Amino acid sequence: xxxxxxxxxxxxxxxxxxxxxxxxxxxxxxxxxxxxxxxxxxxxxxxxxxxxxxxxxxxxxxxxxxxxxxxxxxxxxxxxxxxxxxxxxxxxxxxxxxxxxxxxxxxxxxxxxxxxxxxxxxxxxxxxxxxxxxxxxxxxxxxxxxxxxxxxxxxxxxxxxxxxxxxxxxxxxxxxxxxxxxxxxxxxxxxxxxxxxxxxxxxxxxxxxxxxxxxxxxxxxxxxxxxxxxxxxxxxxxxxxxxxxxxxxxxxxxxxxxxxxxxxxxxxxxxxxxxxxxxxxxxxxxxxxxxxxxxxxxxxxxxxxxxxxxxxxxxxxxxxxxxxxxxxxxxxxxxxxxxxxxxxxxxxxxxxxxxxxxxxxxxxxxxxxxxxxxxxxxxxxxxxxxxxxxxxxxxxxxxxxxxxxxxxxxxxxxxxxxxxxxxxxxxxxxxxxxxxxxxxxxxxxxxxxxxxxxxxxxxxxxxxxxxx
Amino acid sequence: xxxxxxxxxxxxxxxxxxxxxxxxxxxxxxxxxxxxxxxxxxxxxxxxxxxxxxxxxxxxxxxxxxxxxxxxxxxxxxxxxxxxxxxxxxxxxxxxxxxxxxxxxxxxxxxxxxxxxxxxxxxxxxxxxxxxxxxxxxxxxxxxxxxxxxxxxxxxxxxxxxxxxxxxxxxxxxxxxxxxxxxxxxxxxxxxxxxxxxxxxxxxxxxxxxxxxxxxxxxxxxxxxxxxxxxxxxxxxxxxxxxxxxxxxxxxxxxxxxxxxxxxxxxxxxxxxxxxxxxxxxxxxxxxxxxxxxxxxxxxxxxxxxxxxxxxxxxxxxxxxxxxxxx
Numbered sequence: 001x002x003x004x005x006x007x008x009x010x011x012x013x014x015x016x017x018x019x020x021x022x023x024x025x026x027x028x029x030x031x032x033x034x035x036x037x038x039x040x041x042x043x044x045x046x047x048x049x050x051x052x053x054x055x056x057x058x059x060x061x062x063x064x065x066x067x068x069x070x071x072x073x074x075x076x077x078x079x080x081x082x083x084x085x086x087x088x089x090x091x092x093x094x095x096x097x098x099x100x101x102x103x104x105x106x107x108x109x110x111x112x113x114x115x116x117x118x119x120x121x122x123x124x125x126x127x128x129x130x131x132x133x134x135x136x137x138x139x140x141x142x143x144x145x146x147x148x149x150x151x152x153x154x155x156x157x158x159x160x161x162x163x164x165x166x167x168x169x170x171x172x173x174x175x176x177x178x179x180x181x182x183x184x185x186x187x188x189x190x191x192x193x194x195x196x197x198x199x200x201x202x203x204x205x206x207x208x209x210x211x212x213x214x215x216x217x218x219x220x221x222x223x224x225x226x227x228x229x230x231x232x233x234x235x236x237x238x239x240x241x242x243x244x245x246x247x248x249x250x251x252x253x254x255x256x257x258x259x260x261x262x263x264x265x266x267x268x269x270x271x272x273x274x275x276x277x278x279x280x281x282x283x284x285x286x287x288x289x290x291x292x293x294x295x296x297x298x299x300x301x302x303x304x305x306x307x308x309x310x311x312x313x314x315x316x317x318x319x320x321x322x323x324x325x326x327x328x329x330x331x332x333x334x335x336x337x338x339x340x341x342x343x344x345x346x347x348x349x350x351x352x353x354x355x356x357x358x359x360x361x362x363x364x365x366x367x368x369x370x371x372x373x374x375x376x377x378x379x380x381x382x383x384x385x386x387x388x389x390x391x392x393x394x395x396x397x398x399x400x401x402x403x404x405x406x407x408x409x410x411x412x413x414x415x416x417x418x419x420x421x422x423x424x425x426x427x428x429x430x431x432x433x434x435x436x437x438x439x440x441x442x443x444x445x446x447x448x449x450x451x452x453x454x455x456x457x458x459x460x461x462x463x464x465x466x467x468x
Numbered sequence: 469x470x471x472x473x474x475x476x477x478x479x480x481x482x483x484x485x486x487x488x489x490x491x492x493x494x495x496x497x498x499x500x501x502x503x504x505x506x507x508x509x510x511x512x513x514x515x516x517x518x519x520x521x522x523x524x525x526x527x528x529x530x531x532x533x534x535x536x537x538x539x540x541x542x543x544x545x546x547x548x549x550x551x552x553x554x555x556x557x558x559x560x561x562x563x564x565x566x567x568x569x570x571x572x573x574x575x576x577x578x579x580x581x582x583x584x585x586x587x588x589x590x591x592x593x594x595x596x597x598x599x600x601x602x603x604x605x606x607x608x609x610x611x612x613x614x615x616x617x618x619x620x621x622x623x624x625x626x627x628x629x630x631x632x633x634x635x636x637x638x639x640x641x642x643x644x645x646x647x648x649x650x651x652x653x654x655x656x657x658x659x660x661x662x663x664x665x666x667x668x669x670x671x672x673x674x675x676x677x678x679x680x681x682x683x684x685x686x687x688x689x690x691x692x693x694x695x696x697x698x699x700x701x702x703x704x705x706x707x708x709x710x711x712x713x714x715x716x717x718x719x720x721x722x723x724x725x726x727x728x729x730x731x732x733x734x735x736x737x738x739x740x741x742x743x744x745x746x747x748x749x750x751x752x753x754x755x756x757x758x759x760x761x762x763x764x765x766x767x768x769x770x771x772x773x774x775x776x777x778x779x780x781x782x783x784x785x786x787x788x789x790x791x792x793x794x795x
Contacts, residue, residue: 158654170790172529337534420522422518
């Protein structure tokens with residue numbers, strides 16, 4: 001019990017620590033980025049959003065290599081929080097950036113003319129206005145840290161820092177009936193912690209929706225130049241660039257330098273199989289969630305969102321355990337096996353469904369219902385309205401969701417490790433196997449290739465978003 | 469929903485119809501599988517062999533999860549934790565066999581009723597990145613000069629690590645591990661993680677598989693930090709790694725053919741070439757390692773009949789080690 005309490009406390013420290021620092025850094029970077037001219041701003045925003053494409057587990061591998069070369073350690077709680085914040089900050093950053101760039105300038109102008117200092121304007125005007133979206137981003141960081149396994153597993157072992165996800169993993173590894181029972185108890189503990197975050201997130205999103213009119217209806221968008229001092233701008237530029245370097249460029253280079261077995265990797269049959277499986281899984285889940293999500297939200301606009309958000313907030317290990325139990329029940333009643341690739345596919349669809357449903361819901365709501373009603377009155381059937389009116393309007397959203405789900409599926413590790421089976425290795429599980437059991441050099445080569453692809457896909461997503 | 473439903477129904481497999489297919493769940497390293505596979509294909513061109521590779525404990529978890537549904541997809545299992553095989557035998561999951569090839573295995577490494585045999589003998593040893601280091605026995609690891617310098621694989625991930633700590637706890641007691649904890653012994657990941665830490669000089673001494681050390685020595689070229697195996701008293705632990713056929717196998721006859729092949733010269737030579745000793749051909753030894761006769765006196769004695777009593781303690785051993793070292 002004592003160790004459970006210790007792991008619970010570590011989990012809270014880790015998740016809340018990541019949420020806090022992600023919020024602080026995300027907000028600071030969002031505000032800083034808005035100080036620059038548009039020509040610098042756009043590339044900076046794109047670069048700052050790219051760490052989202054970098055799997056945290058690979059970031060940990062990259063930083064272990066970097067820290068060994070530079071003569072310090074990243075093991076332990078501080079290292080875990082630091083490494084995870086390097087990707088988790090993107091949530092509060094993008095939410096804050098969107099909100100800050102839509103603030104009505106006249107509020108700040110009025111406060112300035114009334115004699116308010118920059119600090120007072122920020123604390124009493126700006127921060128309350130952007131608080132709901134910032135909280136949204138912070139809660140997403142909290143939930144992603146709660147679900148994390150790779151980073152705590154890699155960085156916590158050397159200092160014996162256990163969190164609930166690693167404790168769950170080790171209880172399953174203990175084997176036997178008691179081990180499985182303990183794993184199920186821990187699943188419930190994680191569910192409770194995730195539920196708190198989910199309830200707050202839901203509430204925050206409702207508030208954000210209610211306040212949307214205040215932020216977006218004004219034509220006087222903030223011009224973002226709060227300060228014209230050159231020195232401050234240079235300092236901010238250095239700060240933002242430094243963060244881009246440590247969260248993206250340095251880890252990518254570190255992986256590249258540790259790689260070198262490209263020929264071995266490309267000639268390896270296991271790599272071909274894993275690549276093929278990953279490609280099929282990522283394409284299938286992206287297809288189902290983009291086209292399927294589009295059709296689902298059109299016909300059932302209010303159904304499924306709450307459930308998908310709840311599943312998103314669950315740690316991947318819980319989703320995997322539930323699917324394992326489902327597979328076992330299926331075998332028991334039918335005598336048939338569910339292929340592991342199908343279970344992995346289902347885990348991706350379940351886990352990332354909220355990305356699809358949330359985005360489509362948001363996109364559909366931006367159009368006037370009169371568009372659909374006019375076509376209906378002209379006699380168009382629902383499938384005609386869907387494909388002749390809505391599909392052309394939503395093409396860029398569909399393709400964005402396709403890339404996003406593809407990327408998330410490609411980076412996924414937690415669920416894949418637990419659900420893999422004969423012939424069902426993915427790039428993530430192959431990488432994990434090489435790193436833990438056989439050939440770490442092959443692992444870093446695959447990691448480098450994976451992150452390069454993820455960064456390129458992330459960049460194309462940014463460019464798509466720009467065009468939308 | 470319809471799409472997913474059709475995909476589901478179309479893709480589920482019965483696993484019951486006999487076929488020219490054998491599914492092997494194993495903890496043998498991928499590069500060894502890549503050498504075994506072509507020879508197996510040459511011997512049995514009519515047979516499709518599907519490998520699922522992972523750490524011993526990963527395989528055990530996978531099989532346990534599948535057995536929740538009443539059966540597993542594996543026909544043959546080859547991992548490194550004999551205690552798990554005793555558990556499977558007691559639960560009635562293993563097939564009893566009696567083939568001529570099994571008789572070539574020494575009795576101490578053969579389950580007496582024929583449920584499983586040792587097919588290979590990896591060896592756990594101490595290794596160091598310091599050529600000047602001299603140790604006489606594993607008791608020396610308790611010396612304060614080795615504080616923060618010790619590492620081993622986690623027994624929750626590695627079957628070889630698990631058996632090593634199970635046997636050592638029997639011969640030295642848990643107090644020995646408490647003293648190693650005082651020296652900050654770290655147990656994490658698999659054998660290759662230990663090699664990485666030795667290579668990077670994060671740790672000085674590792675408890676690790678001989679085959680990993682020999683593989684690293686083969687790959688290391690001029691300028692890279694070499695590793696040195698240390699054959700110390702009570703520090704050479706043979707891991708008689710079992711092989712068994714599952715009772716729920718849909719391809720028993722095919723599985724038996726492959727089972728016997730593993731105990732014959734072709735397969736045994738490949739295993740020895742990859743850093744393991746052979747339970748069948750004791751005169752063979754891996755390149756770069758001493759003959760078995762030279763190190764036998766430094767080994768902890770391992771006898772399947774003694775392990776049969778130890779298996780009931782399997783969960784307790786893991787828990788005890790976790791409480792002392794991992795937490």
